[in-house]
Amino acid sequence: MRRFICGKNSVIDAINNNVPIIEIFTSRPEEILKITKSIKINKVNEVFLNNLVKENHQGFVAEIQKIEYYDIETIFRDKAEKILILDHIKDPHNFGAIIRTANASGLKHIIIPKDRSVDLTDTVLKVSSGGFVNMKFIKVNSISAFITRLRKEHFWIYGTTLSKNSIEIDKVNFNYPLAIIMGSESNGISKSVEKMTDQNIYIPLKGTVQSLNVSVATGIILFKLK
Template sequence: MVATEFMSTEKNNLIFGIHAVEMALKAGDQVTEIWLQKDAQNKRLLNLLMAVEKSGLRINRVSLQDLDRLCNERHQGVVASIHAVHLKSEKDLKVALKQWDKPLILILDCIEDPRNLGACLRSADAAGVTAVVFGKDKSASITPITHKTAAGAVEHLELFQVTNLVRAIEAIKEAGVWVYGTALDEASMDIYQADLTGPVAIILGNEGKGLRHLVKQSCDHLIHIPMAGEVQSLNVSVATGVALFEVVRQRNLA
């Protein structure tokens, strides 16, 4: 089906960029409609058009200017509408904890930048995490920017958005999961000296302030990534990748 008029669309249900749309299409029934640059010559975009035509989805062939009005980010000639991401609750988390065997859980404490959130989710998917848990307040939500940066990870992760992060952490601990908070603190240990081979949750804190006090108090242990240079901190998404893949490394050697 081809149309030239934009439908009324919730902005937060839009994704953009060739790779993000390709991954959403592969995820199944995520995509509901697509807007594609009508005079595009990009080979990847034309291949995407062929895939969409085969799927039977509604295709809107529109001008570059129309796409710019629909999405003010670097869209690469394609924007898609998707079903709202299903974020599970704290209640769902408590049920899931009873079913997981030696989980690897990523907990994000007040990550404010949607790009950082997306990059953390991309690392989480690559590391094969069991679930990602984050709060409703003072945290970025799943936006089109998050989808773009996550490069398809959003559609494949178990995402839990909770009202009270400390309470969720306590539930995770009660399920027999060891909770490690990342913090450059006198009480923290070198991440490479910590035993991360069991059921583990890793907490990453806010881009500027790190872990909140109550969250830090809720941890079983504090860990840090040793720095060889003058810089004493990493971007939160980079730190997420380092921490998660250290868990993966240790588990592979165990």
């Protein structure tokens, strides 16, 4: 399946972040030629772009190389100190924002379930604004089974939830290597997964809102880690 990045700023970010681009389709090639002359550029009209992608392209679409998923063993070969598990995130904008934030925080491994979860769609890649570069994405059949494997490799498992035994994030002394689990937008962490955590944590809220967007919450937590 072909993968595209849409929008002028997203395409420019991809170029500047050395995203492996196959070719660029644009109605305004002169604006791309100011940045790079090493990538194949095709001048096309708006109708062609509209047929190529469904996203708001703003006259710029870049086709990128296929993003490969890694196997579970990659985590242990890399001796990862922190990984992020997304428990059935479904909104592509949230996923894209999480990827961008994870990249900025220095985290490199993101795990998602194979079913009932958003994939690396064009929207996700656009929102991540190049944040997917050098990230390692891993799909698992079962988050619970994956956590069992992590435990055998001496990972600490932290879940984000408002359960009775949750601890305020500023009072947590994180142990490494660790996995942070972020729950879905509607249901949070699944009950079966919550039972497998070593510690549940939460972000205290001081205003009138009752919850944070999952991408915002992910950013706060990841930047609390060393």
